[in-house]
Amino acid sequence: MTSTLADRLAAEVAARRDDLVALTQDLVRIPTLNPPGLNYREICDYLAQRLGRAGFAVELIRAKGAPGDSASHPRWNLVARHQGTGAGDCIHFNSHHDVVEVGHGWTRDPFGAEVVGDRIYGRGTCDMKGGLAASVIAAEAFIATCPDHRGAIEISATADEESGGFGGVAWLAERGWFDPERVQHVIIPEPLHKDRICLGHRGVWWAEIETRGRIAHGSMPFLGDCAVRHMGAVLAEMERTLFPLLATKRTQMPVIPEGARQSTLNINAIHGGAAEQAADYTGLPAPCVPDRCRIVIDRRFLIEEDLAEVKREVTALLERVGADRPSFTCEIRDLFEVQPVMTDRDAPIVRSTAAAIETVLGRQAGYVVSPGTYDQKHIDRIGRLKNCIAYGPGVLDLAHQPDEWVGITDMQDAACVMALVMAELLAP
Numbered sequence: 111m112t113s114t115l116a117d118r119l120a121a122e123v124a125a126r127r128d129d130l131v132a133l134t135q136d137l138v139r140i141p142t143l144n145p146p147g148l149n150y151r152e153i154c155d156y157l158a159q160r161l162g163r164a165g166f167a168v169e170l171i172r173a174k175g176a177p178g179d180s181a182s183h184p185r186w187n188l189v190a191r192h193q194g195t196g197a198g199d200c201i202h203f204n205s206h207h208d209v210v211e212v213g214h215g216w217t218r219d220p221f222g223a224e225v226v227g228d229r230i231y232g233r234g235t236c237d238m239k240g241g242l243a244a245s246v247i248a249a250e251a252f253i254a255t256c257p258d259h260r261g262a263i264e265i266s267a268t269a270d271e272e273s274g275g276f277g278g279v280a281w282l283a284e285r286g287w288f289d290p291e292r293v294q295h296v297i298i299p300e301p302l303h304k305d306r307i308c309l310g311h312r313g314v315w316w317a318e319i320e321t322r323g324r325i326a327h328g329s330m331p332f333l334g335d336c337a338v339r340h341m342g343a344v345l346a347e348m349e350r351t352l353f354p355l356l357a358t359k360r361t362q363m364p365v366i367p368e369g370a371r372q373s374t375l376n377i378n379a380i381h382g383g384a385a386e387q388a389a390d391y392t393g394l395p396a397p398c399v400p401d402r403c404r405i406v407i408d409r410r411f412l413i414e415e416d417l418a419e420v421k422r423e424v425t426a427l428l429e430r431v432g433a434d435r436p437s438f439t440c441e442i443r444d445l446f447e448v449q450p451v452m453t454d455r456d457a458p459i460v461r462s463t464a465a466a467i468e469t470v471l472g473r474q475a476g477y478v479v480s481p482g483t484y485d486q487k488h489i490d491r492i493g494r495l496k497n498c499i500a501y502g503p504g505v506l507d508l509a510h511q512p513d514e515w516v517g518i519t520d521m522q523d524a525a526c527v528m529a530l531v532m533a534e535l536l537a538p
């Protein structure tokens with residue numbers, strides 16, 4: 111590619127800097143909170159108008175019957191396609207349009223999209239309406255520069271990434287939207303920073319473990335069997351054997367932050383005994399021996415690990431606990447699982463993006479893997495499309511935080527990189 115083309119693209123993006131800010135502000139001011147899934151239709155309609163004006167063919171797709179979809183909270187998705195003049199690949203930019211709850215601690219209006227210096231503040235600026243806006247501006251700048259481009263550009267805005275993506279990317283992938291026949295390259299503009307390429311994510315296994323006992327009067331615990339004490343033994347055995355074992359399992363995946371470069375386990379919740387009373391209840395709890403105790407475990411595993419083995423470690427632990435406790439009974443129930451994914455560093459989208467980062471920023475791209483999952487899992491597993499990365503502006507640590515912001519110059523630079531990737535893959 112000639113440096114002239116790179117310069118022209120950079121100039122087209124720079125000329126749209128105010129537009130980039132305004133677009134991000136408009137998107138942030140549509141509060142697409144999930145749960146419960148607010149204003150999904152509004153944000154899709156807004157983007158449909160915008161992309162329609164830019165010459166995209168736009169489709170709005172409701173994930174009817176998906177988890178969370180209802181008449182009051184329909185799960186709307188948008189897919190927009192700009193067809194070029196000749197045969198060629200399709201490059202698809204996928205952003206989720208939902209944002210997480212506001213939470214406490216804000217000093218700015220979470221949906222005001224206030225500009226202060228080089229920053230835009232608000233819920234979803236970083237995760238990931240800034241990335242979505244950057245991809246729209248990048249596409250518009252590229253089309254203005256290369257109106258006779260080959261192949262096709264797609265931009266999607268999808269629902270429910272923050273709650274698993276089942277009414278969004280998973281829904282579309284199951285219906286062929288990410289079939290390698292129609293889409294060849296995918297960039298997900300999640301906030302991994304403008305100089306880094308995210309190749310994939312670790313695996314996930316969530317399970318619920320329940321220990322069983324026998325209810326009795328709290329003054330005569332010897333007549334019952336305390337399920338909480340059984341769970342205490344399970345947790346003690348985890349401390350003694352499982353956590354030390356996980357700390358020894360290191361990965362070659364370049365996971366960030368560094369602490370996530372090993373297997374991890376979190377106890378997401380614990381509950382035993384009578385249900386907690388409402389905050390306004392002024393009475394005392396009744397004395398009973400708990401007959402049930404439950405925990406939810408959140409195990410994150412590595413590409414080097416096998417999910418069946420990950421599960422066996424826990425079932426073997428429960429068997430060890432049972433061997434020492436004559437009345438021990440328990441049940442384990444799978445809640446959710448995701449295999450780890452990692453795109454090859456030699457994949458075309460990785461190489462093109464790395465080259466574009468070097469041209470725009472004058473430094474080598476970093477390669478990272480995310481500690482938690484995002485929609486790449488559905489594109490990889492359901493869509494069977496391996497040529498997929500996350501690349502977008504923003505600082506990951508700010509996601510889901512109070513006073514979330516995105517840098518305007520970061521968005522502009524990321525848009526230049528995206529436009530250059532389109533040029534490399536689709537220029538006539």
Ligand SMILES: [Zn+2]
Nearest residue numbers: 237238271300
């Ligand atoms: Zn996100």
